[in-house]
Amino acid sequence: MEIAILGAGRVGATLGVRWAEKGHRIIFGVPDPAEETVRGVREQCGSRGSAVTVPEAAAASRVILLAIPWDVTQEVLQSIEPLAGKILIDCINPVKPDFSGLDPEAVPSAAERIACWAPGAKVVKAFNTISDATMANPRYGAEQAAMFYCGDDDQAKSVARQLAEDLELEPIDSGPLSNAGHLESLAMLYIHLAIFGGWGADCAFRLVTR
């Protein structure tokens, strides 16, 4: 699969490098493709990694991972070609800069705002409830971390599910996009536990059954 990843920060880089290891082609979309850290990330993807501008990456791929900060998301989406028909995987958490809570403007959820800003795109909320440490290594003993995802388009959900399985995460279908607020709230709980509760990045949610 060809995946455009907008943003090459910790989340975009970690997912990109692991997906490249699994055989996917990764096109990073960044403000400056020649920038030092971008080059390092691209090189970690080997022959399967490239870096271009954000509009070029978005235009090149049917599957786009949004891994940019929440505060620039609207601007970035409006700066690129219409995204109608594209699969938009949103792993953004609309967290306040001091990590004290979610941005009250992200209502009903960041994912639903993104769906408004990218009319016709098939938005799926995914990969937002796990740390980059869990993205890099989803194994917890004999168990896999859960990857909750939700959306209104079956094809987009199935792509997110497959991309989670590729990383050995356990995908958990969490319903329609109107549940995205619950996944963003779960991410906020995770961030609170990790930062203020002393759990750190090496912890993850699971859904257990008997």
Added chain:
Amino acid sequence: MEIAILGAGRVGATLGVRWAEKGHRIIFGVPDPAEETVRGVREQCGSRGSAVTVPEAAAASRVILLAIPWDVTQEVLQSIEPLAGKILIDCINPVKPDFSGLDPEAVPSAAERIACWAPGAKVVKAFNTISDATMANPRYGAEQAAMFYCGDDDQAKSVARQLAEDLELEPIDSGPLSNAGHLESLAMLYIHLAIFGGWGADCAFRLVTR
């Protein structure tokens, strides 16, 4: 410990019977203490169970579990004696009658509304993210279900923690009461998965570490 449980529905009954098994004294507060199902629940608690009216139960105990429906909560709290200084354990989920989402009036959270309606009470949000099946049996193989709880009063949190440990749940301190909305959102995610996602009542969240 003496625990007043307001409500003897599935949640109140399940927790009450199990706490009675562990040696706690349970005082159910219900509209009609002589009612058939209430008598059944009280009898399951053996000599440690009693049932009185809601105001009597609330007056009798320092620790009160709110296990009543969200839509009568304000009215019930305002019908009883001032609760200042009492430990109020809130396991209420402000879910819409069709389970489609959370009541938009429960903002920022049911727990914070409850804290307003019971001035001076030590409110702790707890036991709201697990099913009654998990309350009855918190073991999932070799693992325990997580019991996320949050509040602003250390003493109240410590009571909730102890009561979770008594039931062999794994208590997870989730910070201040301002995080209650995240726990209510987590409950809504759970309810969605259980009812609409086909997971049923025999599933639970865990927080795993390496």
